Amino acid sequence: MKLLLIHAERFWWRIREPARGLRTRDEPEAEEAEYADVVVAFACVEEGDAGSLDEVVGRAADAIAEFASRVGCREVVLYPYAHLSTRLAKPSVALVALKRLQAALETRGLVASRSPFGYYKEFMLHCKGHPLSEAFRDISASTS
Amino acid sequence: MKLLLIHAERFWWRIREPARGLRTRDEPEAEEAEYADVVVAFACVEEGDAGSLDEVVGRAADAIAEFASRVGCREVVLYPYAHLSTRLAKPSVALVALKRLQAALETRGLVASRSPFGYYKEFMLHCKGHPLSEAFRDISASTS
Numbered sequence: 001m002k003l004l005l006i007h008a009e010r011f012w013w014r015i016r017e018p019a020r021g022l023r024t025r026d027e028p029e030a031e032e033a034e035y036a037d038v039v040v041a042f043a044c045v046e047e048g049d050a051g052s053l054d055e056v057v058g059r060a061a062d063a064i065a066e067f068a069s070r071v072g073c074r075e076v077v078l079y080p081y082a083h084l085s086t087r088l089a090k091p092s093v094a095l096v097a098l099k100r101l102q103a104a105l106e107t108r109g110l111v112a113s114r115s116p117f118g119y120y121k122e123f124m125l126h127c128k129g130h131p132l133s134e135a136f137r138d139i140s141a142s143t144s
Numbered sequence: 145m146k147l148l149l150i151h152a153e154r155f156w157w158r159i160r161e162p163a164r165g166l167r168t169r170d171e172p173e174a175e176e177a178e179y180a181d182v183v184v185a186f187a188c189v190e191e192g193d194a195g196s197l198d199e200v201v202g203r204a205a206d207a208i209a210e211f212a213s214r215v216g217c218r219e220v221v222l223y224p225y226a227h228l229s230t231r232l233a234k235p236s237v238a239l240v241a242l243k244r245l246q247a248a249l250e251t252r253g254l255v256a257s258r259s260p261f262g263y264y265k266e267f268m269l270h271c272k273g274h275p276l277s278e279a280f281r282d283i284s285a286s287t288s
Contacts, residue, residue: 004227004228014273016274016275017275019275020275082280083279083280084148084228084280085280086280086282120273120277121273122270122272122273123269123271123273124270124271125267125269125271126266126267126268126269127267127268127269129160129265130160130264131160131164131264136226136228136229138230
């Protein structure tokens with residue numbers, strides 16, 4: 001799993017349309033959402049993650065929680081993002097991973113939400129730009 | 145080289161401070177810049193690129209030009225972005241690559257600018273969100 005983590009002054013997304021060729025998608029409750037002072041976790045589940053999904057999810061949650069702690073922010077938005085890798089997991093696996101990751105973040109005391117999987121979305125991101133405000137993590141299982 | 149390409153409604157950046165521990169950086173002419181209807185190319189030069197830099201730069205320019213053509217946009221901002229890979233090129237190599245990439249884009253008829261290398265920067269990105277508005281490219285030399 002690849003993670004691009006950004007401490008944002010503001011983050012907003014809005015659904016444009018369902019992504020083509022996908023049978024697995026969320027049934028979103030909202031068409032858009034906006035956040036202030038939030039950690040945006042652009043998350044890309046990869047094909048190698050399926051065999052050790054719980055371990056990868058746990059490590060990803062640890063990495064996000066550590067980042068959030070470092071920037072002093074308790075709220076996280078998980079944003080499904082296929083554009084961080086060329087080796088994507090099946091959509092069904094990715095969606096399960098993202099749901100588990102949200103739960104794992106909540107277990108770690110964070111306020112975690114998830115933007116809908118399976119849609120083309122418009123977004124507005126204001127990255128704070130302080131020295132700790134951006135990070136990249138390449139997460140894999142210890143056994144992989 | 146990793147490229148995250150985004151067709152943006154608006155993109156703005158502003159320098160916050162020089163990045164720590166870097167001896168190679170641009171001497172920027174401007175502290176900030178703003179663009180409308182632009183392709184933002186988040187570019188991460190990797191350690192394996194140094195041996196075939198011209199080939200990697202040429203392939204990256206082709207990929208960006210193809211993306212720009214597909215979304216019908218002639219203006220590109222190259223944004224140095226270390227947060228797309230865990231295996232970064234030396235800063236001196238990265239800066240040379242980005243300068244050559246800017247020139248290669250101009251050779252291909254695009255209006256290309258470069259945001260300063262070697263600084264922590266705040267940015268605001270409004271991704272259009274249409275089906276073609278985001279892409280990821282993993283560029284390497286054919287011989288690598």
